[in-house]
Amino acid sequence: MEQRALWSAAVVLGLALAAGCGSAAGPGPSGSSGDKLVVWDWKSGDANVAAYLDRAKADFAKSHPDTEVEFVAQPFDQYYTLLGAAIQAGKGPDVMLFNGGGQIRDRVDALVPLDDYVSQDKHRLAGWDAFTEDGKTYAAPVTLQGHPLYYNKALYEQAGLNPDAPAKTWDAFVRDCGAIAGKTGAKCFGVGNKEGIGIQFFLSAIGPATLTPQECDDWVAGKRDWTSPNVKRVFELWKQVNDDGLNNDGVNSTAMFNDAFAVFQSGKAAHIIGLMSDIGHWKDFGEFLDPADVGVMDAPVVNPAATPSLPYDGGIGYAVAKWTRDPKLAADLVRSLTSSEALEAFYAEAGAIASDTTIDVSAGGPAASTIVAGIKTGKPALHVALSSKTIDLMGRLSQQLLSGSTTVDEVVAQLADSDRAS
Incomplete structure (x- = not known):
């Protein structure tokens, strides 16, 4: 059974690499003669990002007219498995899309630090911290993701x-x-925890309330006290x-x-903790509900000493693979993928x-x-500070907590052990 699983993974990876391996040729005088860059993501197959990609490619073509750019959309449910296999093989796309947080921080050894290439964009874009590890930036943020x-x-x-x-306040809520x-x-909340x-x-x-x-x-700085009564209170709630x-139900x-989003959109739940971008967000909800009826509120205060705030980080961002032959060329593509013109189309x-955040969203x-x-x-969103291993464990324990097969004390103890080991 294990042998079959390994064989299947190898076949899938082989097909993915065949569909689009990094193939930047040796650069000419301008770094753009006869080159090709391959991008892996899970977005480029969506019709609603076509205008965004068209603008990004047009921006890139201004300075690299002879460089071909190929986007290969991978299925999201297999994306990080395929990417992990490509990283292990030491070959794959030149540029790749990441979620901010643990997914990219666990893989920075395979990526090119971008600080020397994107420094002039730092003042214009928000969300960099989600793509940073040990003081180095490994991807440029495309969207902001949070949980209104x-x-x-x-x-x-x-x-x-x-x-x-x-x-x-929580009691009034x-x-x-x-x-x-x-x-x-x-119902009060629409929730999905499958x-x-x-x-x-x-x-x-x-958490911030x-x-x-x-x-x-x-917590965000890595000094998490899992024994704190306030941390336990979140899981108790x-x-x-x-x-x-x-x-x-x-x-x-x-x-x-x-x-879960359908529960809210159909009016069967009055509240939902959704997303800012991609899916389950304001624009999605406005297609089912009157946009004027879609409100965003501060989390009700549980602890009087708390100060609720919008939890957000960099959502998705493009990184450059360490194996690419021309990091500057690939980084130039990343800059085009985060140009103002391209991002305005992504929003619209x-x-x-x-x-x-200079884009006008009033419409x-x-x-x-x-x-x-x-x-x-x-x-920053509290869960984004956790490693992907601890996130996975938290998901399993949260299911057990709702089913009554574990206790809050047991949950925070296991998460503390996992966090320390990450």
Whole structure:
């Protein structure tokens, strides 16, 4: 069985490499004569990013007219497996897309530090920290990704609540959820944890309303105290919300993508911790609900000593493989993929909150404007600071916590051990 799995992985990798291996030829005087760059991602097959890629390629062609650029879209559910195999083989694409956080930090040994190539873009783009390790930058951010707490203003109105003044404290929030359930039948939260993702969203959205600002800063800096009562309180709330019936039924069997979002979009839940970009975000919700009814609120304060803020980081970004023959040429392509013109198209067509925060999002409606305004005081998402190994463990333990097969004390103890070992 193991031999078959290894053979299958090898076949998949072989096909992926055949579909697009890095093949930058030796550069001519301008670094762009007869060259080819291959890009791996999971986005380029989507119709709503076509305009973004067209603008990026046009920008790159201005200075490298003879360099061919080939985008190879890989399936996201296999992406990091394929990428890991390519890294182990020491060959593959010249440029590759990464999520910010643990996914890229676990693989920086295979990447080119980009600081010497993108320094002039640092002032224009936000979200760099999610692609940085040991003081070096390994990818340029394309989007910002975070976890706003969205709410349905129409349900608030039906429940006799002021849709423009959502609750500021946790106790008041729970009371409002009770009023909404009584008048509309809608649950408080739409949640999906089949993949173990729901806990990530919950930790990053509710954590800043529960931990003190110093605890949040220490957490992101790697000085995490898993024994803190405030950290334990986040996991206690995760269980309590579900035990009290505030979530949709069957959270552990509900996929975040896209079943949980459908619960919110259909008006069956008044709130959802969603995303800023890509999917399950303001533009998606505005296609099902009246955009004016899609609200964004601060997380209700659990701990009076906490200061809620928008949790966000760099969402996705392009990196350069260490094996590419011409790092500067590949880095020039990364710069084109983060040009203002390209990112403006990404926002307009896909609804992404781009890393270039100078882009005017006022036409996107009140939710997008509220999100962008929150970036000024926002802080990194707590789950992004964790290693991919600890993230995976947290997902499994969060399912056990909801099912009642483990305790909060056991969960934080295991996560602390994993975090220390990462």
